[in-house]
Amino acid sequence: MPRKKRPPAGGVSREAWGTVHPVLDLHGLTGDEARRRAGEWLRARQAKNVRTVVVVTGRGLHSGGIPVVRNEIEHLLAELKGTLVSRWSAENLGGSFRVELRRPARTHAPRPPAPVPPLLRDAEPALRLRAEEALADLGIASTPALLEAEIRRLLDEG
Structure with a gap:
């Protein structure tokens, strides 16, 4: 029986690991690191025209106090709603977020002026x-x- 692949540690994207959607695992990061990395990663996925992603924060059960990473990502997603994020929901008993990204804005190249007869x-x-x-x-x-x-x-x- 083949052995199941383990996800990389340290907040590295594990897009090919056991899911249909790209996944960003933020376990082990501070709130600020997780927020920065998630923002950059979400923008990069949107630029690649990805519509649905999963951001894994963990439920915060091993945190000394409140679940910092989860709360930071929840606030980030709320701030990005309407611009980068169209909607999001808690998944996996609260240990991750399923995020629907908006389509990237179309950039139209300016038309060259029509030649004057x-x-x-x-x-x-x-x-x-x-x-x-x-x-x-x-x-x-x-x-x-x-x-x-x-x-x-x-x-x-x-």
Whole structure:
């Protein structure tokens, strides 16, 4: 019978260890370390378009007082809700959180400006103004293609 793999110690991500979702194990870290590591890790998972992750904090049964790591992560998730986190819930009898991440914001590359047609670029300012006014009189918003067509019409007319 194959032996089951053990998770790495020390808060190392164990994404391939026995789960469908990526897992971050924060056992053994201080509250500040756990908060920083979890924030960075959640952002990195969101950037990779991961939707669901598990953050293991432990239940705090071996803590000297209150469960510090669990409380820190709970506060972090509450702060990130709506921006990075869409929702989260306690799992595994309170020893971990299942976190649903929001989709990363789309970054649109700016479109290069449309090339200006030569006729429009080289037209006399008075002719261009007449074309713009003619389109405005008709209630048509001018675009480079419409202006070019109106300038052609005015040149053919005159």
